[in-house]
Amino acid sequence: MKAGDFLKHLPLFQTFNEVELVQLDELLHFRKLPKHTLIYSPGERSESVYFLVKGTVKIGTTFDEGREVIKNVLHPMAMFGELSLVGEERRRDFAMSMNEEIQLFSLKATRFQDLLRNNNQLAMNLLTLIGNRLQKAEKRLESMILKDARERIIDFLKDSADKRGKKVGFEMLIKHSLTQQDIANITGTSRQTVTSVLNDLRKANLIYFNRRSILIRDVSKLS
Secondary structure (H helix, E strand, O other): OOHHHHHOOOHHHOOOOHHHHHHHHOOOEEEEEOOOOEEEOOOOEOOEEEEEEEOOEEEEEEOOOOOEEEEEEEOOOOEEOHHHHOOOOEOOOEEEEOOOOEEEEEEEHHHHHHHHHOOHHHHHHHHHHHHHHHHHHHHHHHHHHHOOHHHHHHHHHHHHHHHHOEEEOOEEEEEOOOOHHHHHHHHOOOHHHHHHHHHHHHHOOOEEEOOOEEEEOOHHHOO
16 A cells, blocks of 8 residues: 555645655555554554554553553544654553454654754644644643533534534444443543443433444433
């Protein structure tokens, strides 16, 4: 796969011409990784940026007692590992493929930094991307402080519907590869709480779910 054919569809590189995309193609390394494979882990040198082509990747951290917190779940067209560009020397988080094989491109951070020095628009696009992620992180922190477990789980469902949902009549179908433990790790709750809330919503005929999908009957009534 040619990196240029993929990257030209990313907003980050929307101003690149064909010549620049060909030059960029020569800098990237294509990889396929099996499911449940670590891409990087805490303590490793932060040396590369990644672009997800296929599959799902989770970004998170693990506490001493073994509890996992998922900070982000990424889908194709996502960039990750970008803190290597702004001073991170060693990884603080892990990145791992989820329940299927993934395909990605990697780019050395030093090479990317060279591109940033010579392309002001690319630097602005990166600043916008990092700024948007910072805003999402702040919003999530506010949710953890101000909202109870049920509200956070419902917010997760609404956010998933907004980002990944497919409209089916008046209903919204969300296909995913998350376990209920994953949802708990994303929302800062427990698996038992996730199970209880989802079952309550199903009994109220607000959602239907199985291992691979969640169907929201009417997002406006979800509460």
